[in-house]
Amino acid sequence: MREIQSINPFTEDVVWSHELLSPEDADQKVDLSFEVQKPWARLEESDRLGCIQNLGNLLLEKKSEFARVITFEMGKTFASALAEVEKSANMFLYLSEHFPKWNSYNEIEMPSGKHRVTFQPLGVTLGIMPWNFPLWQAARFAAPSLALGNSVLLKPASNVFQSSKLFEELALEAGIPEGVYQHLSLDSRHMDHVIQNQKLAGVSLTGSASAGKKVGEIAGAQMKKMVFELGGSDPYIIMEDADLDLAASKCAESRLLNSGQSCICAKRFIVHEKVKEEFLELFVKEMKHKTFGDPMEESTGMGPMARKDLRLDLHDQVKRAVKAGGEILTGGSIPDRHGYFYPPTVLVDVDPQSSIYQQEFFGPVALVNSYSNEDEAFELANSTPFGLGSGIFSHDRERAGHLAETRIHSGMSVINDYLRSDVRLPFGGVKDSGFGRELSPFGIHEFANVKTVS
Known part of the structure; x- marks a missing residue:
């Protein structure tokens, strides 16, 4: 047997x-x-x-x-x-x-x-x-x-x-x-x-x-x-009027949940061009703040990835994303230590038309792109085959809620926070x-x- x-x-x-x-x-x-x-x-x-x-x-x-x-x-x-x-x-x-x-x-x-x-x-x-x-x-x-x-x-x-x-x-x-x-x-x-x-x-x-x-x-x-x-490649749109401290904190927390291995993690971040640099500074700081180590230790913020092959696959995706125009702002390399760790990684400006952008990154890797108008933002949000979760950060919560209902093709969406499953709420997606x-x-x-x- x-x-x-x-x-x-x-x-x-x-x-x-x-x-x-x-x-x-x-x-x-x-x-x-x-x-x-x-x-x-x-x-x-x-x-x-x-x-x-x-x-x-x-x-x-x-x-x-x-x-x-x-x-x-x-x-x-x-x-x-x-x-x-x-x-x-x-x-x-x-x-x-x-x-x-x-x-x-x-x-x-x-x-x-x-x-x-x-x-x-x-x-x-x-x-x-x-x-x-x-x-x-x-x-x-x-x-x-x-x-x-x-x-x-x-x-x-x-x-x-x-x-x-x-x-x-x-x-x-x-x-x-x-x-x-x-x-x-x-x-x-x-x-x-x-x-x-x-x-x-x-x-x-x-x-x-x-x-x-x-x-x-x-x-x-x-x-x-x-x-x-x-699975999904959940887009989170950060609008020009968003609370950037809140957005950076929540987006990093979601992206690194379960070492980035969650179907409803925030994965793609679509930021208004006027606040892109400020958001990136805050977001990269939040991503770097997460420490990884022995998952049984109380002080550890992030454990290893679940399997060696999964880490290798993720690293290959990161290398392909760089070839597709992406710039690594932090992370992006396999640590020289035991355990299947991968560092929190931020990639900016990966070509949305590339095949790698269409894939789900199932690990602690964030993709950040900018937009100049709302039509462009929602076109980018809806551009992958996936439609599980999504989010919008905006000071105008009511308007953001309306946009989430009518403009994003996903089974779930959240305003000024990140998605969590709950027994009281339906869970699932559309498209792939x-x-x-x-x-x-x-x-x-x-x-x-x-x-x-x-």
């Missing part, structure tokens, strides 16, 4: 080894998931939500243990990992309280009589999740699906198998019956086999656009429900950033059969 290793991105040591399932093993997991789903769905909603509440409380109880595993596997600071566990736990607790209201049926009076809209589970659902938020990504997919009465299979990225296995253990401890929530230690090469299984009803993927197109082709041929969150929504009343029914009874 093949094994896969988890490597600590700070020490570069192997911390866990995991046996990989065969395609036949995966079939057995799907069979079990299919078998237990209907009894799970037949439970009273309050009983399912009781398990979800238990899971939230268990996560809070064991948050330090879980956070340590996350930090060891993918390198984020221990403080950030703790915050991720707490956020996930609180999401379970919030959902256990508010799901009945969100999931209550609607009655519609018509001349023909009374019609009722209900929400029924689809069956077996599969989540294919990344490594950057190994608990939060799994939790926000699994929680509403479990609450509806679906069963859940979770295939995590191969470098965070230990986090996923620990979550499965806690789900059992919380009272979720065996087989209702299952971790899949499966090589990504065999996911086609699982997706094609006739017993699978739906697939949620968080990953790259190329992965989404591949999974979508397979799942679409089987007429399976899909929700895709496929995917389709469907997670979280909120809009997201919890993605894997429901919305059934009309007349």
